[in-house]
Amino acid sequence: MANDLLKHLEGSSRRRFLRFATAFGAAVAVDRSNILNVVNDTAGSAMADEAACAATNKSFHIVAGDGGFAWFQLLWPHNEIAAANIDDFAFHAFGQTTMAGDTDKPMTLGPEAPWREYDKSKRVSAFMAGNNETHTPTPTAAASVGNNQSMLAVCAAIQRTTPSLLPVIAINPVAFGNAAGAPVATNVADADGMVQLFNSAASRAILEVPQDAALYEAYYKALLGLNKAAARPTQLRGQKIGKQAASFLGQNLAAQLMVQDEDLVRYGINGGTPNKLSSLARACIVAVKAFRLNLTQSVIVPALRDDPHGAFGDMASLRDTTQTLGGILDAFMGDLTAAEDPSCSARSLGDNVVMTIHGDTPKDPRVKSGWPDGTPNDSNWIYAMGNGFIKTGWHGGVRANGATDVFDPTTGETVANGSSQSVSAAAGAAVAFAVAKGDMRRVQDFYTGPAIDGIVNINPIQ
Numbered sequence: 406m407a408n409d410l411l412k413h414l415e416g417s418s419r420r421r422f423l424r425f426a427t428a429f430g431a432a433v434a435v436d437r438s439n440i441l442n443v444v445n446d447t448a449g450s451a452m453a454d455e456a457a458c459a460a461t462n463k464s465f466h467i468v469a470g471d472g473g474f475a476w477f478q479l480l481w482p483h484n485e486i487a488a489a490n491i492d493d494f495a496f497h498a499f500g501q502t503t504m505a506g507d508t509d510k511p512m513t514l515g516p517e518a519p520w521r522e523y524d525k526s527k528r529v530s531a532f533m534a535g536n537n538e539t540h541t542p543t544p545t546a547a548a549s550v551g552n553n554q555s556m557l558a559v560c561a562a563i564q565r566t567t568p569s570l571l572p573v574i575a576i577n578p579v580a581f582g583n584a585a586g587a588p589v590a591t592n593v594a595d596a597d598g599m600v601q602l603f604n605s606a607a608s609r610a611i612l613e614v615p616q617d618a619a620l621y622e623a624y625y626k627a628l629l630g631l632n633k634a635a636a637r638p639t640q641l642r643g644q645k646i647g648k649q650a651a652s653f654l655g656q657n658l659a660a661q662l663m664v665q666d667e668d669l670v671r672y673g674i675n676g677g678t679p680n681k682l683s684s685l686a687r688a689c690i691v692a693v694k695a696f697r698l699n700l701t702q703s704v705i706v707p708a709l710r711d712d713p714h715g716a717f718g719d720m721a722s723l724r725d726t727t728q729t730l731g732g733i734l735d736a737f738m739g740d741l742t743a744a745e746d747p748s749c750s751a752r753s754l755g756d757n758v759v760m761t762i763h764g765d766t767p768k769d770p771r772v773k774s775g776w777p778d779g780t781p782n783d784s785n786w787i788y789a790m791g792n793g794f795i796k797t798g799w800h801g802g803v804r805a806n807g808a809t810d811v812f813d814p815t816t817g818e819t820v821a822n823g824s825s826q827s828v829s830a831a832a833g834a835a836v837a838f839a840v841a842k843g844d845m846r847r848v849q850d851f852y853t854g855p856a857i858d859g860i861v862n863i864n865p866i867q
Contacts, residue, residue, distance in 0.1 A: 458749030459567040459757070462792065462840050463696055464560050465689075465737075466705045467762040468579060470542035473681070473709025474764020475716075475776060479727045480518045480734075481529055481788060485805040486770045487513040494805075495773040497723055509817075510798025517731035520738055523755075526793035526866040527738065532832035533801035533811045533825035535785040537766045539778040542710060543580035544765035547787045550837060550851050551830030555582020556761070557705060559833065559851045560840045562587040564702040567748055574599055574695065575705040576688060584851060590705070596664065596687035599695065599704075604659035662694045671739075673732040681709045682729050689737040696754050699747040708762075717773040756792060759839045763787040770803050782809040784825040787832055793866030794839035800832070800860060801825070817859030830854045835861050 469477065475495075482496050490499045498516050505512040507525040520527045535547030548556040561573045562584045572588040575581060576599070581590040593599050664687050669675070672686040688706040695701050709730075716723045742755030749757055767786060768776045781803050789795055800812040801819060811823030814831035834852035838861045841847040848857075 458746075458751065460842060460844070461564045461567050461702070462757050462759045462842055463701075463746075463748075463754070464564070464703045464759045464761070464836075464840050465692055466548075466557055466560075466703070467685075467708045467760070468544065468548075468705060469708040469710065469762065469764035470544050470578070471540055471710040472712030472714070472764075472766055472768065472778065474544075474762070474766060475713055475768035476709055476726065476730055477762055477764075477788060478767050478770055479723075480515050480731055481531055482513050482515055483770055483802045483804075484511050484513045484799055486803060487515070489805040491805070493771070493773060495717065495768065495770050495776055497717070497720065497727065505798070508798035509796040510800060512798040515727070515731075517727045519731045519734035520790070523738065523742075524866075525797065526756075527790060528797040530789045530791055530795045530797050530835070530860075531799045531802070532787050532789070532828065532835070532860070533784060533809065533823075534787045534829035534832040535763070536824075536826045537778070537780045537783045537785055539766040540712065541765045542578040542707065544763060545580050545582060546826065547763040547785045547829055548582075548761070548833060549829045550584070550833040551854055552851070554584040554851055555580070556833035556836055557703075558582040558584035558587040559837050560759075561590070561703050562851070563837060563841045563847055567702055569702050570700045571602065572701065573703045573705065574602070574692075574701050576707055578707060579705050581705070595684060596691045599688070599691045600659050600662040600664075603662060603700065658698065658700070661698065662691050664690050672736040673729055678729065679726070681711050682726065682733065685709070685730075686733045686736075689733060690740070693737065693740040693744060693754065696741070696758065697744045697747065713768075714776050714778075716776055759792055759794075759836065760790040761787060761836055762789075771805075771807060781807045782824065784809045786825060787829075787836075789832075789836050789839070791836065791839035791861075794843055794862055795835050796860050796862060801828070813859060814854070815856045815859050831857050831860065 479497055486494055487496055487502045501516045503514050505514055505528055508528045512529065512531070514521065535549065538544045538546050545555060550556050550559045558581055564572060565586060565588060571591045573581070573590040575590040575592050577592050577594055579590070579592065591602065593602060668690045669686070672690065674683045674686045685706065685708045692704040695704065738755060741758055742753050744754045746752050746754045746757045766778045766780060768778055769780055771781065784803065796817060801810040801823065803809055808822055809825060811820045811825060811828045812818065813820055814828065830852065831854055834848055834854065834857050837848045837851065838845065838857065843863070843865050
């Protein structure tokens with residue numbers, strides 16, 4: 406019989422109970438399916454469903470080097486810059502912005518900002534972090550967890566508890582970095598290279614004898630029919646996964662990952678779309694398909710890399726670029742939300758993917774003429790969508806007078822006239838917290854700075 410006390414556990418208490426149940430099962434050598442049965446009986450089916458889900462979130466990281474990061478501040482500008490209405494400032498839509506109404510900190514949305522129609526778990530967090538790294542295609546300063554560890558590698562190390570064929574897929578150029586326990590990233594040249602990863606000689610050999618795959622599937626399902634212990638919900642979930650895996654062997658993975666014409670239409674991509682945008686869209690399309698097949702836990706992609714010094718000299722092109730960029734991100738979230746997470750059938754990929762965007766230089770938000778590379782106080786920042794695990798809105802920021810504020814990670818309060826480099830490790834730890842699904846102990850395996858309670862949601866938005 407279910408225990409009401411356990412059924413109504415919430416937040417960190419709920420997560421601690423699930424981690425304890427899993428650890429206890431391992432300690433006494435009890436099969437995971439039996440542990441799930443016990444959870445189902447004592448804490449209810451909802452808790453069992455949650456226990457059956459992966460312990461980590463997947464992640465998608467956009468690295469906008471060579472000056473391309475500047476485009477993203479047109480989607481999510483600094484609050485004082487957008488409100489200043491000063492024509493010399495590097496913003497294209499004064500008077501057309503809105504304030505997000507449900508963020509923890511104020512956040513200005515440019516007219517092309519994505520994800521407006523989703524709940525507040527999809528709002529963006531913007532952290533001052535790192536320093537200006539003009540010009541490099543492989544920026545790292547704003548994506549750090551301290552102690553010479555990169556945020557990308559730390560996230561991947563945390564994700565190792567959720568198995569997949571290729572833990573990290575990275576499109577070059579990329580500086581993956583280091584972290585204890587991080588897997589090796591699989592590097593490819595572009596989105597097509599991601600597809601071809603799953604068109605190896607071995608997989609083609611299997612497909613050349615489709616009878617073998619069909620026979621395996623038939624054997625599996627026949628043997629499954631002999632299993633008389635199929636009444637419990639936890640058994641049914643496991644059997645469903647097994648059936649999918651059996652069918653999976655007979656499928657051409659490369660064919661399933663390929664970008665189709667209808668995908669490009671959905672992302673707003675046509676023959677006239679600049680390559681800097683179409684390549685990002687293609688990477689997003691393939692990433693969703695790879696996540697849906699549970700082939701990877703993390704995808705890292707470069708973006709834009711066009712060093713747009715002259716962007717404000719052609720406002721029509723600037724608006725087209727910004728609109729297409731926002732549309733790509735919207736379509737990406739739409740695809741994620743429409744897909745069931747294979748590691749957690751009760752939720753969509755849209756619920757279980759964390760995103761980040763960082764770059765070498767965001768360029769000076771106070772100067773549109775020539776959009777110079779230098780930034781106030783050598784500052785930089787990172788955007789993150791933490792899916793309810795991170796406090797949203799701007800944490801620090803560039804002021805209209807050129808001053809730079811940062812944040813106290815323990816309280817979340819603004820700290821005036823600070824260096825963005827001083828808080829980059831805390832920002833990276835917040836992202837790691839989101840990937841770890843709120844497991845602060847796992848974050849502390851990598852992060853040794855001040856407490857980050859002020860910038861994360863200990864009881865996440867779900």
